[in-house]
Amino acid sequence: MKPFKLGILGSGKGSNMAAIADACLSGALPCQIAQVLSDVPDAGILKHASDRGLTGRFIPPGKFRTKLDEEAEAEFIRSLQDAGVDLIVLAGFMRILKGPFITAFPNKVINIHPSLLPSFPGLEAWNQALSYGVKVTGCTVHYVDQGIDSGPIIGQATVPVLDQDTAETLHARIQQAERQLYPDCIRAIATGRVEVTGRRITTKPA
Amino acid sequence: MKPFKLGILGSGKGSNMAAIADACLSGALPCQIAQVLSDVPDAGILKHASDRGLTGRFIPPGKFRTKLDEEAEAEFIRSLQDAGVDLIVLAGFMRILKGPFITAFPNKVINIHPSLLPSFPGLEAWNQALSYGVKVTGCTVHYVDQGIDSGPIIGQATVPVLDQDTAETLHARIQQAERQLYPDCIRAIATGRVEVTGRRITTKPA
Numbered sequence: 001m002k003p004f005k006l007g008i009l010g011s012g013k014g015s016n017m018a019a020i021a022d023a024c025l026s027g028a029l030p031c032q033i034a035q036v037l038s039d040v041p042d043a044g045i046l047k048h049a050s051d052r053g054l055t056g057r058f059i060p061p062g063k064f065r066t067k068l069d070e071e072a073e074a075e076f077i078r079s080l081q082d083a084g085v086d087l088i089v090l091a092g093f094m095r096i097l098k099g100p101f102i103t104a105f106p107n108k109v110i111n112i113h114p115s116l117l118p119s120f121p122g123l124e125a126w127n128q129a130l131s132y133g134v135k136v137t138g139c140t141v142h143y144v145d146q147g148i149d150s151g152p153i154i155g156q157a158t159v160p161v162l163d164q165d166t167a168e169t170l171h172a173r174i175q176q177a178e179r180q181l182y183p184d185c186i187r188a189i190a191t192g193r194v195e196v197t198g199r200r201i202t203t204k205p206a
Numbered sequence: 207m208k209p210f211k212l213g214i215l216g217s218g219k220g221s222n223m224a225a226i227a228d229a230c231l232s233g234a235l236p237c238q239i240a241q242v243l244s245d246v247p248d249a250g251i252l253k254h255a256s257d258r259g260l261t262g263r264f265i266p267p268g269k270f271r272t273k274l275d276e277e278a279e280a281e282f283i284r285s286l287q288d289a290g291v292d293l294i295v296l297a298g299f300m301r302i303l304k305g306p307f308i309t310a311f312p313n314k315v316i317n318i319h320p321s322l323l324p325s326f327p328g329l330e331a332w333n334q335a336l337s338y339g340v341k342v343t344g345c346t347v348h349y350v351d352q353g354i355d356s357g358p359i360i361g362q363a364t365v366p367v368l369d370q371d372t373a374e375t376l377h378a379r380i381q382q383a384e385r386q387l388y389p390d391c392i393r394a395i396a397t398g399r400v401e402v403t404g405r406r407i408t409t410k411p412a
Contacts, residue, residue, distance in 0.1 A: 116342060119325045133405040135362040136322060136344070156341040158364050163408040199339040202369040 004190040005034040007085035009076070009093040014045025016091040016112060019179035020186065021052050029183050031190050034083040037076060039068065039095055055083075067096045077104045087189060090144065091182070102146060107196065109144040110189070112182050114174045116140060116156055121149035126171040135161055137170070139178045141185040143196075152199045155185040210396040211240040213291035215282070217300040220251025222318060225385035226295065226392065227258050235389050237396050240289040243282060245274065245301055261289075273302045283310045293395060296350065297388070308350060313402065315350040316395070318388050320380045322346060322362055327355035332377040341367055343376070345384045347391040349402075358405045360394070363387040 006024075008017050017036065023029035036049040039061040049056030059076055062069025068076060077100065080088060090097075090111040102109060115125035117140040122128070129137040138158040145151035157177045161170060188194050193204040212230075214223050223242065229235035242255040245267040255262030265282055268275025274282065283306065286294060296303075296317040308315060321331035323346040328334070335343040344364040351357035363383040367376060394400050399410040 116322060116325065116340070118338060118340075119322065131405065132324060133359050133407060134322070134324075135359060136364055138342070153339050153341060158342055199337065201339060 003032040004030060004087070005083065005085045006031050006186070007035045007037065007080045007083060007088045008033060008045070008091050009037050009088065010045035010091040011038060011040045011043055011094040012045065012092040014043065014048040014091065015175060016178055016182050017045050017089075018048045020089065020091070020183055021048065021054065023183040023187075025052065029187050029190070031087075031186060034085050035080060037079060039072075039093070045091065061095060064095075066094075067098065068101075070100075073097075073101055077101060080105070087186065089182075089186065096148070097144060099146065102144060107143060110141060110154065110185070111144050111149070111151075112178055113140045113142065113149050114171070114178065116158065117142065117149055117153065124167075126174055127167050129161060130165065130167060130170060137161055137174065139174055139181055141181055143201075152196060152201050154188070154194060154201050155181055155203070157181040209238040210236060210293070211289065211291045212237050212392070213241045213243065213286045213289060213294045214239060214251070214297050215243050215245075215294065215299040216251035216297040217244060217246045217249055218251065218298040220249065220254040220297065221381060222297040222384055222388050223251050223295075224254045226297070226389055227254065227260065229389040229393075231258065235393050235396070237293075237392060240291050241286060243285060245278075245299070251297065267301060270301075272300075273304065274307075276306075279303075279307055283307060286311070293392065295388075295392065302354070303350060305352065308352060313349060316360065316391070317348060317350050317355070317357075318384055319346045319348065319355050320377070320384065322364065323348065323355055323359065330373075332380055333373050335367060336371065336373060336376060343367055343380065345380055345387055347387055349407075358402060358407050360400060360407050361387055361391040361409070 024031050033054050036056040038046050041058045046056040062072040088109045116138045120128040140156045141154045143151040159174050159177050188203045195202050230237050239260050242262040244252050244264050247264045252262040268278040294315045322344045326334040342364050346362045347360045349357040365379050365383050394409045401408050
């Protein structure tokens with residue numbers, strides 16, 4: 001059987017990428033990481049890739065701060081197409097991917113966000129949750145569409161907010177939930193169990 | 207010891223009011239229901255009150271559809287003040303309470319909303335949750351402020367959204383969670399365990 005190929009994009013430490021890679025290597029996730037791309041030359045995610053013998057590549061993002069410039073976006077697209085990826089997994093990728101990228105990979109780009117969307121889209125969702133005073137937050141895996149953290153939801157996991165929580169303790173607890181939820185959602189997609197009907201996504205049992 | 211007196215306002219069936227009343231009668235909730243008020247003459251909540259020998263009263267809401275008129279609001283305030291209530295519990299009360307009411311009872315009005323706020327404020331939150339496609343929703347008990355479902359959160363409970371859920375099945379599951387959460391939050395307030403610091407509310411263990 002042809003392996004299900006993942007392309008992973010990240011700008012930071014790469015803890016979600018490491019969890020996904022380890023699940024692939026152990027056989028828990030029936031996927032192959034075809035490519036790891038970053039817009040940050042010394043990102044931890046590239047180190048995690050090379051540590052595991054995976055293809056990691058830095059692509060210069062160009063002149064903007066929160067998005068890729070046209071040339072860079074085209075290079076990301078070309079690189080992922082050349083690698084023949086079946087699914088693109090955003091794992092702490094800090095630039096907004098707009099029209100051309102989404103159009104090049106329709107329904108093939110997913111992201112994880114550290115809140116129970118639609119609550120707290122955008123940056124530092126754990127801090128937003130603490131400031132608002134919610135008692136429960138969590139993380140959300142969703143398809144990426146043209147909006148910010150607005151695409152159809154594949155899976156969510158809850159995380160309690162404790163009275164004594166700081167930004168650090170809450171963020172750490174959310175990240176722990178992410179490292180479970182993201183591989184679970186990728187496995188469901190890779191094994192053909194995820195069905196998309198408009199915004200409502202159902203997952204058949206394994 | 208002076209009993210902790212509740213005033214309950216509702217426009218509908220009154221299933222939350224019935225759960226609270228039964229918890230008071232069984233001794234699970236150390237409170238006394240001093241008054242049940244409704245803006246709807248034949249609301250189930252008034253029937254639940256009379257069935258239990260509690261004081262229920264219909265107050266004509268006046269000429270508006272989504273709020274009380276000035277005279278009606280003054281009558282609600284007067285009635286609750288005369289009864290000497292310590293806490294006002296909104297239980298399916300379908301009119302927005304604005305300035306004068308909130309000012310008359312500072313930090314003494316609470317509401318329950320059928321979603322994990324700040325997701326899905328407003329009407330039919332279970333339908334909003336289904337349309338958005340979230341995997342988890344729930345209910346929220348919060349203090350009432352000048353906004354719509356925007357006050358500081360006292361407690362939240364989660365409810366899974368199932369693939370086969372309809373509006374009816376999801377709403378029923380949320381209501382079941384409400385009948386547990388609302389008495390729990392009222393008990394915490396009545397026993398002095400709730401501490402408000404800005405938007406962040408902590409509850410000491412019982």
